[in-house]
Amino acid sequence: MTIENPLLSPPPSASSPAFGLPAFGALKAEHYRPAFEAGMVENLAEIARIAENPSPPDFENTIAALERSGRLLARVGGVFWNLSATDSTPELQEIEREMSGALARHENEILLNAALFARVDALHARRDALALTAEQARVLELTHKRFLRAGAKLDETAKRRMAEISERLATLTTSFAQNVLADEADYLLLLEESDLDGLSEDFRASAAQVAQERGAPGKYGVTLARSSVEIFLQSSTRRDLRETAFRAWASRGENGGATDNRALIAEILRLREERARLNGFANFAAYKLDDTMAKTPKAVRELLDRVWAPALAAAKAERDDLQALAERDGANVAIDAADWRHYAERVRKERYDLDQAEMRPYFRLDRMIAAAFHVAERLFGLSFVEVEGLDLYHPSVRAFDVRDATGEHVALFLGDYFARPSKRGGAWMSEFRGQENLDERIRPIVVNVLNFSRAPDGAPTLLSLDDARTLFHEFGHALHGMLSDVTYPLVAGTSVARDFVELPSQLYEHWLLEPEILRAYARHAETGAPMPEELLERIQKSRHFNQGFASVEFCASAYVDLDLHESAIDESFDALRFERESLARISMPEEIVMRHRTPHFTHVFAGDGYSAGYYSYLWAETLDADAYEAFLEAGDPFAPDIAERLRRHIYAAGGTRDPAEAYVAFRGRMPNVDALLRQRGFAR
Template structure:
């Protein structure tokens, strides 16, 4: 049924402060009519551009495309923010319904022959059009997008591509919802006697999780990473650690309706077929052709260089943990569910450092302040709490301004885990920066899954949690500081092996002594972290990096391998993962950070499919980029910060990534800084 703007708040102008929607007025039944209306409007806009009788110009073709689809973007942004951060059965039903429709709409755009003819004509004449560098970049990106979507293929191939894209959209939604269902369904309910080894903060979080699930007076361990990893790190109950670990690694692989293995097999098959239709040997070849790495071989070269060193270091770490088990008089072999527990015990023994001693110094609110001060010292930004209506009581907002007091962005932080939120941590937006249609300022979100404390208690983070907060805030700044004219190039719209540079680089400032000394404050006493404790904490930077690097790099290698298959036989997901890990000699005591059945980076929409290597590719960049500050002797050196802002954080996709990095640093990096950062520079492969 058609709805009017008065009946549907998604169809009216968003009139709340900062251009926010009236979240309270939006109901699940509003989304489908809003999508239908916005899709129809965008189709009419596209058809008008494609059918124009005027010769193609940059203004009547490229700029017209850039100005189109504003209503669709507005509706989709609101929907997908909530579908990720505060979903429900009703929203999941809408998501299943709308995903193939959006894929169909995208197909209609990128396979529109008259439209591509106009773009292709402009691209052939690009040197004669008198374009600015930004306009030339927009034209090049549009042409590349259309070609990679199949605009140059014959009708039969295009029809098959369209069908594949719709099916992949449905499969991605199914995968994501299956993982969330497995996570929501699991909670290990414990009694007081089951909590041996757990520090007070972990007990309090488990009590709060149990009460939230209707088990007041008991304790619950959930599959939120912050909950299960804390339990695996501290619980002396080996039997319970094994239960939690098995539930964690079996998400998406439990049989029944939520098992993802058939979904993965079909996804990999369809991606391979799509790549071949487009002239590539494998999906990995197709995906990397338009990335900074360019080829799977280039990505694998980096991963292989790191893998041998990381594996060697992990085996040394394994032997040390096994020796600790023996020294305690036990005779069992170290298992994956033991690693975090004994690694924490060994760290405490080796560095006189206990996570339970550290965690009270990492309050969520103080770490948010630390991230804000870092942005102020680097880029002159200030953050003032904004009293605006949001989609969930846990979310909060800040008005972001520059040195002159001008509004830069609205920043929304949604930090706590809940059953309605997908796992992980991410940055997203309700509105992106652009100057083509007015001076539109962005609305940027960070969504995390930290453990919510009991009422009246401060939220405490692990050091890794604090690093995650800085990481996502780095992505947030990439969106907030964007300063481009055209929407296509805005903010984080860069290649996936470059997009992690601003986020991973920002993590470095968490460890800058001036930041830690000011914001690492004890939750009860307010005292700064003692220097001796801070020194011991920083001394552990490379502790456990063999494990961490193996856990990650195995995922990246398996990702390239599963998307590099040229075997047309049906994929047995379990066997493929097992055999591939055997091939690379994965230590038996370590499990991939994301096993394939719940590897949402790859299969929940596929944003990192054949691209999980990107985190390490970007880490080569970020380690070298932070050295640019260290070489000045000032972690906040103004001249270096200005170059960083100009060429990385505010530049969107104005330049090829390699050129952007060289503009900042003067050269491309080598792998040395990464090896040093991870403590692998003195390890033989």
């Protein structure tokens, strides 16, 4: 008996009432392996037809044909990898481990196909004579580079080794991510009523619901979701409990046993270094950065050094303020990493009369979602109409039909906002379907995934200011995917250089704190009253508060990432010792911990995306600080002409041009670091 597989059925029409969504309700774990296998078989048949085409290579029969290939496999992967990150199960994790290696092997078969590369290489050699459009020329260039970086020009022995490395890395990085998820999902700090001093009523309610869901009714649960543990660290007056929670948070991935990541890190680093050397680079950082705006590790270090010195000075002054407050309290403590957030919140309260408990009622989740939508309407003419009754992958996910100013459908946007044990930690944007205009106009299905602590049923979910900023950040990524308007999938949406991809997201954060937006959307969760003007002013005045700490914890992670990928890794490598030595070289304050410590640094080790590239957020901040100043110079945060340039050259353009060219097309020039230093309060 043949079991019908919804993943292998013809894809639903994007214009259907269901927007072409996958049939989530019909999916079972056993559907994925056969669907992946069918997708790979079909894709290899497509590749064979391209590689063995007797006609001379041209753009249409080679590059465009490659762009059309693999659609079934992409569709299956788009469903599986999204759901394995948001609703993981032991069955899905087993498939994830198996398929990560199989897909790496499959990709190698394509990228190391000599006949296929010969066609691509021949086209690239005569690219100037092909009369290509600018986008086609870019797609040809990027396709050729992709083959080269995979080892297409190496001898057969080196090609085989490159394939082995790619397959092994896919398995290792999948295991790394699953280990971090396991450490996060397994942890629960259970509290009694007597342990709740300092915690707000809404946090207590959320913590009670967490405990109830974990089988401990009548108690209160703190998880390792950032929106849970950070608020606990800020608010709790119990130093012993803060230390317990912080220790668990900081030691994910290094607790021994099956989920310990230290051995994986060493092997990942050795294999990455070997891959780089096979490609002729001195180390993996040089290999990885060759394909970015920064280009070299030297350029990255120069940027980090420009920020590190003023950040370190500011952090030391902040530490002294925290210590002085503790001493005024009569607390016989030396401020350490588990104390910082708590005393920083108290200094914020003392200096600006601000605390999280006062601000959170004004940052209600549904109001912040509406605020993010409103900014997109003002800047880009978009509207968001919630769609009920769709078959979505989780009951808490919301769906919105995104339309332009003429009412035409632009994208389907999914919002998955709440933490759950099956969901990977952090926040991200992804796609179930990407945009392209190759054979027809295909509009994307974009999802934002966050990990907010959900309020009990009937109560509003309240966010911290940092949570609201994260929501705007990820929605900026979503807009980058939704507004994409290019022909070829290779350059659609967020398919840009890693140190450029954070520009649309970080830039979008600026509008959260625009007074006009706060006045309209920051309304009290219970009374509906707008945020008082004097509170709004205090928030504006506190923009630079604790920026030394924030900059130091970020830059430390970026330095360690770069050090790891510039170093030769031998059999004696110890990840924790390396981390300590790397931090000692930059005089890391003992009271601050890296934002992402090495054993749970998923940006770097749960895949290849930000490896040797965590600096990208800072690089993009140089761009976003300067880009927002264009609106400030115009005297209007929604200046129509600037917004139109922003849409055309940044949000809609994908990777159709070199990122530096794209930025200059928007701004008229490249930025320097001064705008970033001003944004962080380190310069005027």
